[in-house]
Amino acid sequence: MSEEILVDVNPFETRVALVVDGTLREIHIERPAGRSLRGNLYRGKVDRVVGGVQAAFVDIGLGRPGFLHVRDLHGVRTETGCSPPDILKLVRPGQSLLVQVAKDPLNGKGVRLTTNLALAARTVVLLPLDTHISVATRIVDADERTRLKDLVTRVRAEVGTTTGYIARTASQSASEDQVRAEVEDLDGLWKRVSRRYGEIASAMDASGEGAGRMADACLVHEEVSIPTRIVRDLAGPKTRAIVVNHTDTFHRLEDYIKRCLAELAEAVTCYEGRTPLFESRGLEAAIDRALDKRVPLPSGGFLVIEQTEAMATVDVNSGSFVDSSDLESTAFTTNLEAAREIPMQLRLRNIGGIIVVDFIDMVEEDHQRAVTDALVGAASDDSARFRASGFSELGLVEISRRRTRESLGRQLCDTCETCSGRAFTKSPQSACYDIFRGIRKQAASVREGVSEYLVRASQRVVDRLLDEEAPYFAALERDVARPIRLQVEPGYASDQFDLVPR
DSSP: OOEEEEEEEETTEEEEEEEETTEEEEEEEEOGGGOOOTTOEEEEEEEEEETTTTEEEEEOSSSSOEEEEGGGSTTOOOOTTOOOOOGGGTOOTTOEEEEEEEEOOOTTOOOEEESSOOEEOSSEEEETTOOOEEEOTTOOOHHHHHHHHHHHHHHHHHHTOOOEEEEOGGGGGOOHHHHHHHHHHHHHHHHHHHHHHHHHHHHHHHHTGGGSTTTTOEEEEOOOOHHHHHHHHHOOTTEEEEEESOHHHHHHHHHHHHHHOGGGTTTEEEOOOSSOHHHHTTHHHHHHHTTOSEEEOTTSOEEEEEEOSSOEEEEEEOTTOOOSSOHHHHHHHHHHHHHHHHHHHHHHHTOOEEEEEEOOOOOOHHHHHHHHHHHHHHTTTOSSOEEEOOOOTTSEEEEEEOOOSOOHHHHHOOOOTTTTTSSOOOOHHHHHHHHHHHHHHHHHHOOTTOOOEEEEEOHHHHHHHHTTTHHHHHHHHHHHTSOEEEEEOTTOOTTOEEEEEO
């Protein structure tokens, strides 16, 4: 398996793509007006505390307060099935807090905040408010987990700190020198953050501006740029090339890779081709396909992926595929293909939250288990936390995928002005009948001074009024005792029309 990371930088937009064996797997897009805030640290001031939702709304200087749930407060530990402590006893309005952005704004809501602070490097994550050392759950080998925990413990002692650390999945391939260098870097970073936070607090207190609503909210530490962050988090032993189309970004990445990923120093190159980088690899078309609802499967079946406010749904269809043996075999083959494709589509489209999959009905429990195993297995490379339930009595599988940023569709698309986001419009027939009802209503309420009615509508609606609906149209003119004149409006959708009494 060969991986490439492609970085496309333009004045108006930065895009970073992960390509695996020539197929687009992840796309990260950042625009000046919507730059990711995830990982940033802020000095925030609590605006209000709402006991009903067990959350505080914290002003961090972004205009819209961030959301801090009681479970995201440091030190709050709850057992499964137990209620957390009352946030009203833990946080008060006007209180200053050092908070970190855990999720970017989603669906028009403010950022999600936490006081469980974490500063990430490639192989380790610093937990400055904790003291424990742990190992990423994706590292399953017991001996390797023990080795990494002992290594980080020893390095931490040598650096002379007692803060907590997590050995990331990438630490499996890291040398002791690399781990030590990153622990030292993170320790120094946290000292600078602590010093800046203290300086800001002292300045606010000395100036008396702390009473001002905005004065107490400011940025303390900014996460690295998106190209560096993606290379840090996604580059690894399988990475064969890191291609950048922007000279300054190339030099910054080159410096970072030499310091932290020396084994990939020869992999990073500056693209100088005349054809745009993404276009040269066929990624522009792949991004457009990732916006389609319908996804074909190898045997002729297909998926239909829909995103709603509350969740996403995936419908599995056999399409043109019919197994010659029996219905169960057809369903099993199609469902297996779907199970391998769904995690890749969720990752590419960055769809998170709750996803409900309606697989084709299968009777055999062994087939259901095989499909579930294939679904989980296909998600093994996804950096987002992914969980899947077994088949329910209704044949549905529920998936939970961690969501930290907007989906690709919501980043690139807007609500359709024609259908207002409903994904459908009324048919010309329905529009005709709405017109009939509207004219009858106007005729019943206003008759004086009206010599005719003007109907402005689309070509399809006007054609139908003069053809299929002509008998009803003529009867309506007789009933209202006024002529009805029709006018075509080329820019109107099938359910748009105007009724003008004249």
